[in-house]
Amino acid sequence: MYHKFVPPKRMTLPNGKIVTEKRSPAPLIILLVVIGIILSVRFTEFDIQVLLNHWDKFFDIVRWMIPPDWGFFTELWRPLADTIKMSLLGSILGSAAALPVAYAAASNMIRSRIMISLVKVFLSILRTLPTLVTALIATFIFGLGTTAGTVAIFLFTLAYVGKLLYEQIENADMDAFEAMESAGLKRIEAFRYAIMPQVLPVYLSTALFCFEGNVRYAAILGYVGAGGIGFLLQESLGWRDYSAVGMILFMLIVTVFLIESISEYFRKRLT
Amino acid sequence: MIEFREVDKTYSNGVKALSSINLKLNRGEFVAVIGRSGAGKSTFIRCINRMHEITSGQLIVDGTNVAKLKGKQIRRFRRRIGMVFQSFNLVTRTSALHNVLVSFVPELPLWRKLTGIFPKHNKIAALTALDQFGLLDKAYVRVDQLSGGQQQRVALARTLAQRPDIILADEPIASLDPVTARQVMNDFREINEHMQIPIIMNIHHVEIALEYATRVLGFRDGTIVYDGAAKDVTPDILKEIYGEMEHQTHTVLEEAHAYVS
């Protein structure tokens, strides 16, 4: 588009050859970004003055959180375990379900255009819904508690892993697949033996990555009544019991750190 | 055993890749298919095991009209035809043994298909096939750690494990260095001579084609312009197959020469 309106630059080399150089769209893009920033600043009433004057108030709550209420641990570990359960189960089921869905969405596996587009649109819409909204809807259907949280995480994982997986499948090397078809294997069998080994490492590492993120998400699902540690977080914030909030966050950070370290280890081994 | 009767093949984009092919291929033959790029060689080979559909005419393999087969029949039919590819088409990231084992998949019960746990007799058969190509000690090595020649031999072992009645090969040596290429060609000759399995091979290297094959098919623009014994091929015939353009023929022949030097 841009290049249609802005004529290219011509340069003549000493030996008479003519080179045309497309004009860089950078100035236009910078201009657009600056306009975007100015509009957004207006819209959100962003005021750097306020920030400079009051930035220290941000740390009020941080100060109140220290030291954390260590004794709170006794009440904490059970909902924390719930949170981990929720995200673990949701991640496992979601990743498992993502496999057939991704197969159905991969244009090199399925011949029906309609089927492919339907599944892809389904995944896109699923990914669009913020987890909190999915969780809220789930609480209406499955009742308040960890089931709803699990369902929300399941759907999010399905959408996320599903998309990455079908992209992987579509980019997979089809040579072996072709050889297997020529050896009389069904498409789905050829997928199992030619494509799966190729996408497996990425699939597993995506699932692990997703699990990691889900623990963080699960921590706030309590806010919409989806169980886990989020409920305690909400309650402690309500009582303005920031040392308890500090303890919750501390435990959460430790958990996330552990999970991240473990999954980092596995991801390195997988790829 | 393979018979083409007035076979035409037009791709969905309108390209006519084969026209009025009439041909009879016999048991035990080693057929080299030569021709310029785009002449229809790959299309020809792939029509035989229905990787491509023919547009009109009849293709009869061992008395079966290939065009009439459906679903499961096609797959059963394909199992009888082994195919070897230019880029080996192995499952990377898995062992040589695993690649050979895959050829048994269609015969497995569902749970084995899913879990990928193969019965012992399959493993022995696969190891035997690898052993035939001197790859027994590489059985548990990942194929991406093998050299090109070894990879093509794993592919050959996989094809043989299928116990095919015919072997099709689409430029099996195109990505190999000269020395390895000859080793692989020797393997093909061995299979052809000792096991009496007919081989139909697309090949760009004229010299090699003439050296190994018993029969040569020259393709040009989708039709067969030469069909005869390898020893009868003359430079004039090559000129006919590869076109009038002096330069073109020249380089092709030169290449062929450089290759075997």
Added chain:
Amino acid sequence: MIEFREVDKTYSNGVKALSSINLKLNRGEFVAVIGRSGAGKSTFIRCINRMHEITSGQLIVDGTNVAKLKGKQIRRFRRRIGMVFQSFNLVTRTSALHNVLVSFVPELPLWRKLTGIFPKHNKIAALTALDQFGLLDKAYVRVDQLSGGQQQRVALARTLAQRPDIILADEPIASLDPVTARQVMNDFREINEHMQIPIIMNIHHVEIALEYATRVLGFRDGTIVYDGAAKDVTPDILKEIYGEMEHQTHTVLEEAHAYVS
């Protein structure tokens, strides 16, 4: 024009990479530096433009005592010496043109350095350099989308754009396939012959070294064991350079042979 006087180089870990090098290199020469791995070839080349510091002795390039240079002087001195690397060392994710333009950076005024807006005459010079290597149509292509040979030619164009008085090359063809390697070597020869720029090149491929270079330096354990015309190199000399171990020499020569075959 380049003179080594009793040059020693000991790395900080105590490895003595060069000892008592005495040498005079002249204008217009095409010098191939050969020797086993670890013999000190790279160290030798890198001392010339002070990518490494020598430990003792004198290194005089065009009358300048290189060891005496400081800060900005070093950088100005280096601009006169072009260097080409085994792994091309291009700025990935940017165009070929941009890579060549980088060689003008040190001469730009500050605002241009900051904004990266190059003056037109620089662009024309860079395009001309690319044109010399037949890469004009690739000027706006990202270098990571070019083949290895094309990338090495971009690196050459970049070096030439610098208008160097000498070109140093550290195994410039080691990561290229045989055919491309020869094309690149031809480029070097052209530069050497037509522009009379002397070239000093580390190279592992003995056959190629002997074919292209006018003078050969044989390194062994940090000292020069052979210094003479390329045409005078005999198998015995190679044995001396590459060591007594029969097997070692054998394979190196064999490799050299296989390479050019």
Added chain:
Amino acid sequence: MKTAIQNQLNAAPSRVLYYTVTLTIFLILLIWSAAALDLKLVDESGRSIAAGIIWGLLQPDLDLLFDFSSKGVLYLLAETVAIAFLGTVIGAFLAIPFAFLSASNIVSSKVSFLFRILLIVIRTVPALVYGLMFIRVTGPGAFAGVLTISLASIGMLSKLYADAIENLDTRVFESMSSMGCSTFEKIRYGIIPQLFSIFLSIVIYRFDMNLREASILGLVQAGGIGAPLIFAMNAYRWSEAGSILIGLILLILLTELFSNKMRSKLIKG
């Protein structure tokens, strides 16, 4: 059977133990976590609620969707975009120093470890808590949302930036010093061109996510479309929720389309 074949068959690297252990651990974890499921509440009422939700979502409140006033979906979407945009821009800049300080090829492993932990801390604190913290600075409203989004972005952006920095091709440094370039010139022409397009593509990807995240901010009164959406859902006004969701989904799909295009252009050049 040839003994060599027999030998090879027995020589099969035994992964049985490995697989059994992995599978057992996996099953234990699965069973343990399955306790989180409690399906007793999925009964008649659950189903009728689900039906109600779907019915409501399929009948969006079109007036609200095309309402151009400050309560309409369009205005709220614009506000959400503004929050996400500004938040992403600020986060993108703030993440740069964190990224360099946590890249193991730039700083010592101790420093990089410390900053990795700091980034985990930043990432783990829920946006809701940040929201409260910022309300103390700015008061309720979109401003607090912008700040929350920028802070939440830092955690992830820095990590992705750091990965890019660790994959930097430093060989070009060598050739640039051989050309006589100074350190500044090496950074400006050697590093920045390599990082710029990757960073930009990461930022665009993050903008995409921030748009989704901005809906959560509604819970802490930090502006955007989240609050009206959650209120509408809590009050069972599904047709209103439906129109908001349609707007949100369309917006995010469009953004995604655009961001995918931009990113593949940036990566492939």
Added chain:
Amino acid sequence: GNEKNEGEKENNNTAGAAGDVTENVSIDKLSIGFVPSRNPDEIITATEPLKNLLKEEMAGLGYDVKEVDITVGTNYEAVGEALSAGTTDIGFIPGGTYVIYDDDAEVILTSTRAGLSIDSDDPKEWNDNKPTAPTDVQTNYYRALIIAGPSDKGQALSEKVNNGESLTFDDLNDATWAVMSSSSPAGYIYPALWLQENYDKTITDLDNVVQVDSYGNAFARLAAGQIDILVTYADARRDNEAAWTSDFSRTQSIWDETNVIGVTPGIYNDTISVSKSKDSNIIDEAMKEALQEAFMNIAGTEEGKKVIAIYNHEGYQKAVPEDYDNEREAQKIVQSLK
């Protein structure tokens, strides 16, 4: 909060001392925060006229307010923190919330409203005389009710109460409860106090507790049978009477399907509190008085009554922090039970 220049401040002080307003003090922006005890957009719509009413009243009292900014918090904490930090100047917050944030907030008014036809400690009396109706008498406290819904368990509990039997803790523990955020007086604190007084237990001792974020949500779930018991303010059933049969699609009326099974002691009504934070330096003693005056005047007008009706406020009385000492006690008990 916005700042006012020094000169004006002095001017205002002397004017206040002299007792007659000569020149109005100019204030850029006065921000008011509301808690979401009703649906927030209802609150926003209903309180829109408050902006002008307040400006007019304040103008008469010597303050030119250029802008009144109204926000409805999505939760109580957001309003509390904003008030405590001074980013919001005035908060319409419940007594419980005020007490939590009283380090930097100060109560200036307590709301009053018409009492209900029933004001008893005994749940049976509430059930026998339902539906409850408003009266003319203004009170400055209200009660929270523990209400059982149409689910089987809920019905069983109601029956027991109406038969005059007393409930055991096990009866209550069997059922699923919905509570509000833990700083909500009717939705958490006073019910907890009730459990404490009657069973020596608290809400966290119950096995099946879910938290909801609005009373409407709680009633919706009660109607759906997802929960058996909810806790709410005494008027709540009147507020949800219509929704019960329409939005929540029940066939029978709310009065037929729900019963009171517990009644808490009186809860001091909502407050209007101002920020004490030095960052909100528009609020000084004179300003507080002016605000007290202004809101009481507004409550006296027809238009004003309509506005504050959204919170079931009907009038305001001046209040001092000590009024809420009981509330502080209540919270101490509840928090120590945690």
